[in-house]
Amino acid sequence: xxxxxxxxxxxxxxxxxxxxxxxxxxxxxxxxxxxxxxxxxxxxxxxxxxxxxxxxxxxxxxxxxxxxxxxxxxxxxxxxxxxxxxxxxxxxxxxxxxxxxxxxxxxxxxxxxxxxxxxxxxxxxxxxxxxxxxxxxxxxxxxxxxxxxxxxxxxxxxxxxxxxxxxxxxxxxxxxxxxxxxxxxxxxxxxxxxxxxxxxxxxxxxxxxxxxxxxxxxxxxxxxxxxxxxxxxxxxxxxxxxxxxxxxxxxxxxxx
Numbered sequence: 534x535x536x537x538x539x540x541x542x543x544x545x546x547x548x549x550x551x552x553x554x555x556x557x558x559x560x561x562x563x564x565x566x567x568x569x570x571x572x573x574x575x576x577x578x579x580x581x582x583x584x585x586x587x588x589x590x591x592x593x594x595x596x597x598x599x600x601x602x603x604x605x606x607x608x609x610x611x612x613x614x615x616x617x618x619x620x621x622x623x624x625x626x627x628x629x630x631x632x633x634x635x636x637x638x639x640x641x642x643x644x645x646x647x648x649x650x651x652x653x654x655x656x657x658x659x660x661x662x663x664x665x666x667x668x669x670x671x672x673x674x675x676x677x678x679x680x681x682x683x684x685x686x687x688x689x690x691x692x693x694x695x696x697x698x699x700x701x702x703x704x705x706x707x708x709x710x711x712x713x714x715x716x717x718x719x720x721x722x723x724x725x726x727x728x729x730x731x732x733x734x735x736x737x738x739x740x741x742x743x744x745x746x747x748x749x750x751x752x753x754x755x756x757x758x759x760x761x762x763x764x765x766x767x768x769x770x771x772x773x774x775x776x777x778x779x780x781x782x783x784x785x786x787x788x789x
Contacts, residue, residue: 535597536561537693537723538583538612542591545575545582552578554747555591560693565715565724567734567755570744571768576727577617579744580695583725584614595693609637613691617698617727619678624671627681631656631666634688652688659714660684661707675702683711692722699726700733712737735759735782743767759783 536559545553553575560566568576582589585600585608593600595611603611613634621630634656635649657663660680665673670681679702686694696715700708712733715724728734734741735755742752745767751758758764760783764772770785 539594544590567728567738574744575747613686613689615686615696619682621670624669628666631684634685656684656687694724696726
């Protein structure tokens, strides 16, 4: 099966500095893949390159075709990018913000279609923010804004979702809710998400990619990656493995 997205030897330089160094990866349909690594490892830069938002060396293919072969509009229909930060500059309604996710599908000569309106409503309900639809985005908490940003990405209904720290600013329950939403999104596509919480990555991802100093250093099933010695080497932490009803999980325990 052709991966939804495939990268071979992708390198990115910012200000003359090599930030991503020859990264190669694939994400297949139905997968949730977690991208982990310490601050400054190059995770966000790699994600932005895969979304076509930064120039990169190497090859990136989307649904079997070179990413560069797509127009900006075609690419936006196939890749939904959820950046970190959730910054909104205008006091518009939540529903209006979420509707922006339909922009790549918009007909310039007509208003929102029934399909557009249905996609917005589905995303509002999926993110648990339907009751906030008429609220001004400027009145929401950081966690609420994070769910609005996710709903906007889901509204695009793109097969590939690239999410940069989608659980930042969320309380534990909503972290689990968001990861469950990403799993649901992968039923009709695939998800590559930067995740800082190793326990969330272990619980929610099919595979984990670990990045360190610009390079992808290990990849595999969560139990294999997180139980390996490279977690300690890359993150500078000692870990412990705990038995749960869903299997063993490895978590950071103390700094080295």
